[in-house]
Amino acid sequence: MIPKFLKKRIFKAPVTTDSASTTDVHPIASKPYTKTPINQLYRKLSGQLLDVAVKPKLLGELPEFEADDQILRFYVLQDYSRSNSILIDLQTQEYNLPPALVGVNDAAHHIKENAAIIFLNHPHAKDNQLSPRLSRLVSAVLQYPELKVRLVPVSILWGRAPEKEDSLFKLLTADNWEDPSITKQLFNIGVMGRDTFVQFHPPQDLRTIINDSLKIDLAGNHILDSAVSETQSFETQNSELQSAHVKSSSMHSIDENNLDEAPKYTMVASADGNRELVRMLQQHLTVYLDKQRASMLGPDLSDRRNLVDKLVYSPAIKHAIETEAAETGTSVRDARSLARGYANEMVNDYSHSIIRGFYKFLTWLWTQLYDGVEVHHFERVRELATDYELVYVPCHRSHVDYLLLSYVIYKRGLSIPYIAAGDNLDVPVLGPILRGAVAFYIRRSFRGNALYTAVLREYMHTLITRNTPIEYFIEGGRSRSGRLLPPKMGMLAMTIHSQLRQTNKPVVFIPTYIGYERIMEGGTYVGELKGKPKESESLMGLLKVGRKIERIFGNVHLSFGKPLYLSDFMQKFDVSANSLPADRTDTPLDDKASAMVDNIGVKIMQHINKAAVVTPVSLLSLVLLSAPKAALDESSCREQIALYQGLAQQLAYSDDTVITDMSPQQIIDYGIKLKLIERTPHILGDIIQVAGKQAALLSYFRNNILHVFILLSFLAALVARNGRIERSRLNSIAEQLYPFLQGELFLYYPAHSLTGTLDKKVDSLLSHGLVVELGNGMLSVPESNSMCYQQLQVLATPVGQSLERYFMTLALLAQQGSGNLTENEVVDLCHLLGQRLSVLYADDIPDFFDRALFTSFISALTRLDYLQKDEATGVLTFDHRINDIAHHAKYVLTPDMMQILQQVASLDEDEITHAITEISNKKQRKFGRKR
Incomplete structure (x- = not known):
């Protein structure tokens, strides 16, 4: 606590002084800054005492200043304190x-300020609370065209708790302190000092x-008129300027076509002039800081009980309750009680x-678990946070995802999103904790429950209209194979439904890639892919995971992809804003809006993959799992890693894709450190x-980046399996099979321009010597005993599994x-066949027979009209074109493999019949356990 005898010295001593006896030159901005010995003593004493009580945390990045000695820089704070x-x-x-807190003295422009701080709301300000210092700087800038002034807005938060609506405590914990409120300042320092940002x-x-500001106000012209009405000659004011240290201002003539042109004539107004202009600038800066504060704290909080009441008695839920009562024959009171129960479940x-x-x-946990948390492209999110409703849509790889993403967002100064979590996490002890950490729970399945759907839609609508950032995993569940799962459109449709009911802030989706180098659930995922029942979440399961904290998990990467603006899609699909009734939740989306939802879902997945991080572990996994017996001599391993890095850098998958800058040897050593690979000494060279x-775990990390190299692998396989192939033939086969790879791996290359993409990738293979051009459009493999030939064979391997699944x-x-099998039966049978094939003939890596991959392939066949699905029975019909697609497999798969698959x-x-019966019984037992 601060001693009483020093309180007056800290809080009553003037913050700035008008006198100047010494000069202090700053290394970044070397304009003269003046300060007196008294000011130096004040700064030293007050700073030392405040430093003891307050430990501020810096949010965001430091401002970048131009290296120009002539620029004056001022910090802008909202309220005097x-x-x-x-x-x-x-x-x-x-x-x-x-x-x-050092005086700014610029004699050439008649500027003499006691400090480099501007308070937008100053207790000593006259003229309707206009900032005196801002007024003087505006006058100087208008007077001198060469004067450069930079304003650096600064946000200070004494605590980061969002304010509660109608809270009495809010009066004591407000962030902004006015001059008389010394008690409040002491409260802030004493109570919030360790939680200051x-x-x-x-x-x-x-x-x-x-x-x-002038451009915005040009139509009204009242700023210009105000300045003109107060025009005086510079000579008349000169004596006043010298005594008051106040600089006059000039108002340039305004050309409506180009406000930045040199002035045609000069007008001079007093420093007290330009009131409307200064007021507008001050309002601009105030709004800017208000928005920044809102993006850091989030919206004001409503008491949970009040929020549930508002939901239940909202017009939309009233209608849903009345409909439920009428359809089920219950009373409105009972239906309302049911709706309240649903709201209490989720809010x-x-x-x-x-x-x-x-x-x-989590700050402690990440240091125990990971070597580091690497964040990429976060500046995109910060730029949007003030003016958009943020919807984070990350991939889902681990239970750590939501903790990690919220931690990164919070640490970098933005309010954490409200997270849609499955109700399987609402378990004793853990459930209430996560609910307090802004998780809201959703049932895994609620199809056919109209009232539950209505309450969830209204709750989502409430969050969105209150400008609450939201996060949900568009895949629905965690990926067990490392690939992205097909998107689930439910939450996405609800988001769009809300925006079409009422637009507040425009919605922007933030695709987010999360990449690990080891995952806690790795062993569990392998078991589940092999058929073990999924483990339900529980406190005991959490404690089991906690035992792994001492292990080494390497680095983890978060990469924020290019934002997707809902307004762009609405324009593309001709969907009108506010086109749904605001007081209803059950209005269905029309065909255009539904098509838009599907398109956004696919684009989100593509943008997640575009933001992928090619980590050392994923690169090492891709190389070794493509080699015979998952082993290479060390020199070959280094060369193959260097090749993959070179290919990825020469022709980047996307501008957002991040490639590890570790050297090949560092990557190998890193894999050994994580105990994922091992070095076997040998006299002819280490292996x-x-x-x-x-191997099964490494396949997970390989699949994280498979999309980055899949087309290169496909082209390499076409050349490697055939020895020679015409370039035109290669392109033709690739174009035929590309839609299936695109559907499986969410590749973003459009089909209509695929030829150009393929040509660039073939040129890349040629430049690395992996493919040889014979002339007349003929491509060939390198010499069979060369290193390039071996590298081509390794590069050709990854695409093989996908093509084997397709052919099977x-x-x-x-x-x-x-007309003999339904879609579900085909997927189930393929899953069983894949298991059998993997055990008998392959390496028993379970991601080969992941059910989601067969679902994706059947969906692609249906979308491209190779298959037709009877909506009533689900039975699939097709014609001879199925055999035509299979015919292309012979250009990639060996005859032996095709025979095995057949x-x-x-x-x-x-x-x-036996297989379908057993699968059906297994599903019923699984469903019974869930219930």
């Missing part, structure tokens, strides 16, 4: 920024802000103490191979005939 002034001064000293926002050019219960506890715990029982599925369809897919009627 002695404690805030000292705090900003300490921060500028700590981070070597231009000083805040500072964020410096990007510098803004004052002249640009002025010009933008979160924000607790700032839980958030703070999680933040501290690098996958460590025991790690097509063979099954062809043998069973059109044999495995040969099932007689009794085998089909």
Whole structure:
């Protein structure tokens, strides 16, 4: 606590002084800054005392200043506060920024300010609370065209708890302290000092802000008229300027076509002039800081009980309750009670103490689990946070995902999103904690329950209209194979439904890639892919995971993809804003809106993959699992890694894709450190191979980046399997099979321009010597005993599994005939055949027979009209084109493999019946356990 005898010295001493006896030149902005010995003593004493009580945390990035000695820089704070002034001064000293509490003296432009801080709301301001310092700077900028002034808005939060609606405590914990409220300042320092946050926002050019304001106001012309009415000659004011240290301003003539042109004539107004202009600038800066504050804290909180009441008694839910009562024959009261129960199931219960506890715990946990948390492209999110409704749509790889993403967002200064979580996580102890950490729970299945759907839609609508950031996993569940799962459109449709009911802020989707180098659930995923029942979440399961904290999990990567603006899709699909009734939840989306939902879902998945991070572990996995027996001599391993890095860098999958900059040897050493691979010494050269029982786990990380190399692998396989092939033939086969690879791996290359993409990739293979051009459009493999030939064979391997699945599925369809199997039966049978094939003939890596992959292939066949599905029975019909697609497999698969696949897919009627019966019984038992 601060001693009483020093309180007056800290809070009553003037923050700035008009006198100047010494000069202090800052290394970044070397304009003269003046300060007196008294000011130096004040800064030192108050700063030291405040430094003891307050430990501010810096949010965001430090501002980047131009290396120009002639630029004057001022920090902009919303409200006058002695404690805030000292705090900003300490921060500028700590981070070597231009000083805040030092006088700014620019004799050439008649500027003499006692500090480099502008308070937008100053208790000593006259003229309707206009900032005196901002007024003087505006006048100087208008007077001198060459003067450069940069304003750096600064946000200071004494605590990051969102304010509660109608809270009495809000009066004591407000962030902004006015001059008389010394008690409040002491309360802030004493109570919130260890929970203080500072964020410096990007510098803004004052002249640009002025010009933008004039452009906006040009139609009214009242700013210009105000300045003209107060025009005086510079000579008449000169004596007043010298005594008051106040600089006159000039108003340039305004050309409506180009406000940035040189002025045609000059007008001079007093420093008290330009009131409307200064008021507009001050409003601009105030709104800017208000938006920044809202993006950091989120919307004001409503008490959970009140929120449930508002939901239940909203017009939309009233209608849903009446409909439920009429359809089920129950009373309105009973239906309302049921709706209230649904709302209590899902509504979160924000607790700032839980958030703070999680933040501290996770800060410790990540240092125990990971070597580092790498974040890419977060600046995109920060730029959008103030003006858009943010909807984070990450891939789902682990239970750690939502903790990690929220932690990264919170640490970088934005409010954490409300997370849609499956009700399987709403277990004792853990469930309430996650609910306090802004999780809201959703049932895994509620199809046919109209009232539950209505309550969930209305709750989502409430969050969106209150500008609450939201997060949901569009895949629905965690990927067990490392590939992206097909998108589930339910939450996405609800988001769009809300936006079409009422538009507040425009919605923007933030696709987010999360990549690990080891995952806690790795062993569980392998078991589930092999057929073990899924483990339900529980506190005991959480404790089991906790035992793994001492293990090494490498680095984890979060990469924020290119934002997807809902307004762009609405324009593309001709969907009108506010086209649905605001007081109803049951209005269906029309065909155009439904098509838009499907398109957005696919684009989100494609943008997640575009933001992929090619980590050392994923690259190592791709190389070794493509080699015979998952082993290479160390020199060959290094060369293959270098090849993959070179291919990925020469022809980047996307501008958002991040490639590890580790050297090949560092990557190998890193894999050994994580105990994923091992080095076997040998007199002819050490051998690098996958460590025991790690192959299945490494396939998970290989699949994370398979999409980056899949077309290169496909082209390599076409050349490698045929020895020679015409370039035109290669393109033709690739174009025929590309839609299936695109559907499986969410490739973003459009089919209509695929030829150009293929040509670039073939040229890349040629430049690396993996393919040889013979002339007349003929391509060939390199010499069979060369290193390039061996590298081509390894590169050709990854696409093989996908093509084997395709051929096996097509063979099954062809043998069973059109109109004999349903879609679900085909997927189930292919899953069983894949298991059998993997055990008998392959490496028993379970991601080969992942059911989601067969579902994706059947969906692609249906979308391209190779299959037709009877909506009533689900039976699939097809024609001879199925055999035509299978015919292309011979250009990639070996005859032996095709024979094996053909044999495995040969099932007689009794085998089909037995398999379908067993699968049905297994599903019923599984469903019974869930219930």
